[in-house]
Amino acid sequence: MKNLPIDAANADQLIHDAKALVQTYPKVPLTIDCVIFGFEENKLKILLIKSDLELYKGKFSLLGDFVHDNEELDDAAYRILKQRTGMGNVFLDQVKAFGSPARHPGGRVITIAYCSLLNIQHHALNIHENDIKWVSISSLHEMAFDHLEIVTACHTWLQKRIQEHPLGFNLLPEKFSLRELQNLYEAILGITLDRRNFRKKFASMNLLIDTNEMEQDVSHRPGKLYQFNFEKYEKNKRKWVGIDF
Amino acid sequence: MKNLPIDAANADQLIHDAKALVQTYPKVPLTIDCVIFGFEENKLKILLIKSDLELYKGKFSLLGDFVHDNEELDDAAYRILKQRTGMGNVFLDQVKAFGSPARHPGGRVITIAYCSLLNIQHHALNIHENDIKWVSISSLHEMAFDHLEIVTACHTWLQKRIQEHPLGFNLLPEKFSLRELQNLYEAILGITLDRRNFRKKFASMNLLIDTNEMEQDVSHRPGKLYQFNFEKYEKNKRKWVGIDF
DNA sequence: GCAAAAGTGTTGTCCTTACACCCATGC
DNA sequence: GCATGGGTGTAAGGACAACACTTTTGC
Numbered sequence: 001m002k003n004l005p006i007d008a009a010n011a012d013q014l015i016h017d018a019k020a021l022v023q024t025y026p027k028v029p030l031t032i033d034c035v036i037f038g039f040e041e042n043k044l045k046i047l048l049i050k051s052d053l054e055l056y057k058g059k060f061s062l063l064g065d066f067v068h069d070n071e072e073l074d075d076a077a078y079r080i081l082k083q084r085t086g087m088g089n090v091f092l093d094q095v096k097a098f099g100s101p102a103r104h105p106g107g108r109v110i111t112i113a114y115c116s117l118l119n120i121q122h123h124a125l126n127i128h129e130n131d132i133k134w135v136s137i138s139s140l141h142e143m144a145f146d147h148l149e150i151v152t153a154c155h156t157w158l159q160k161r162i163q164e165h166p167l168g169f170n171l172l173p174e175k176f177s178l179r180e181l182q183n184l185y186e187a188i189l190g191i192t193l194d195r196r197n198f199r200k201k202f203a204s205m206n207l208l209i210d211t212n213e214m215e216q217d218v219s220h221r222p223g224k225l226y227q228f229n230f231e232k233y234e235k236n237k238r239k240w241v242g243i244d245f
Numbered sequence: 246m247k248n249l250p251i252d253a254a255n256a257d258q259l260i261h262d263a264k265a266l267v268q269t270y271p272k273v274p275l276t277i278d279c280v281i282f283g284f285e286e287n288k289l290k291i292l293l294i295k296s297d298l299e300l301y302k303g304k305f306s307l308l309g310d311f312v313h314d315n316e317e318l319d320d321a322a323y324r325i326l327k328q329r330t331g332m333g334n335v336f337l338d339q340v341k342a343f344g345s346p347a348r349h350p351g352g353r354v355i356t357i358a359y360c361s362l363l364n365i366q367h368h369a370l371n372i373h374e375n376d377i378k379w380v381s382i383s384s385l386h387e388m389a390f391d392h393l394e395i396v397t398a399c400h401t402w403l404q405k406r407i408q409e410h411p412l413g414f415n416l417l418p419e420k421f422s423l424r425e426l427q428n429l430y431e432a433i434l435g436i437t438l439d440r441r442n443f444r445k446k447f448a449s450m451n452l453l454i455d456t457n458e459m460e461q462d463v464s465h466r467p468g469k470l471y472q473f474n475f476e477k478y479e480k481n482k483r484k485w486v487g488i489d490f
Numbered sequence: 491g492c493a494a495a496a497g498t499g500t501t502g503t504c505c506t507t508a509c510a511c512c513c514a515t516g517c
Numbered sequence: 518g519c520a521t522g523g524g525t526g527t528a529a530g531g532a533c534a535a536c537a538c539t540t541t542t543g544c
Binding site: 422423424440441444445463464465466467468469487 | 493494495496497498499506
């Protein structure tokens, strides 16, 4: 189907009409909240800040901000992440919108939750502010607003995604041992895995590059260090078909 | 951690402060768009309306509306669905928020896409309006706004979900033949499946109830009709662990 | 009797699971 | 030499993929 060309004056009029229409729409405040995951001491952690709202004094809150005018949602999430951590080029994905009318005591605020994964030990990571902390997810029982619900949703999302996509490597140093990788999976999924089968599984994928380096400063036999072959993974992504529920 | 009780006057003050804060937040229009899937003539279809915006005259648009004050997002999606189809108690799930500044020609409008599955032949389905149509998803190449992108995201979402959860039954009559079920999977996934393996797969799940009824009015050997055992499924949901990418 | 789809089983391959012992290193 | 975790192989069972013929019904 081809449309006839619309002359410029008419197009202007139509856009003017569209703008007038949008003016009549009700408006709500819109924020982004980032659930920033890290992995440290074999624990899954999130980057949190003490709530700046007096009403939630002492409680932890997610890192968030409004979405600016003319800013893409993804860009807003990146901006928040960069402002708070100093790191760019980080894994980030939208998870879910939360918009319960009562979720903010000051009136309705819609928030879109983004999930981010980064390596806590990364050199570029740069957390100035005093009251920003890495908090173990298992120790979180209370948070400001509905942020515990948001964290739970993101954790569930992560548990699922990490089994289907090689996200977990974003939480590890560039070079890591198989033990670290397994600890990561066990921490996120909350289960224990058979070591031999775990190693066989990753060996059979042929997506780990042997760096010919070994762990340093460990008080036992050092393990080999690997890198994940993102390039190869991208080329051979599996087409996933299999009914299973 | 226990907090000391806060006296009522102080609490009022804090809430007042919170409200004052939220007043300062920038606001944007917020809508919900519903991608309503149906299955008819062995094709996956979506319920669409001709755009009411002059600028997109003749193009199809998703069914959407603003979110009302004090309305849960999920409730808003249900409201839109009910208004347009007459059906309640329908599968509905949030898929993704779309908020590109340029997605609406009249200015920034955030929309949250919801995905719904219903049975086109269901008696309660009640579509009055003339310009609302079931459109085959494979015939969609152009839509108003960014709605084609939204539809694509929902289709991808559905392809994934239908393999992991028994959603597909929402698109079929209560009683259905295995052939219909297979056609549904093939249409949604865009692949062909081995008939014997497909039947074996569902037989081994033990989640189909044999109704002892047969297809009527078919010009060949009639097939058995089954119902899905939602109750049993809910009881025995599999705990899904398996790294695979 | 013919067209059209229903219904059914077997085999080989692959993946997953369960499980136990020796090895390298630091102390 | 001992503690700690690294590294490896095998066998059994289960799931999946490939594949062809007979049966029932409408016309």
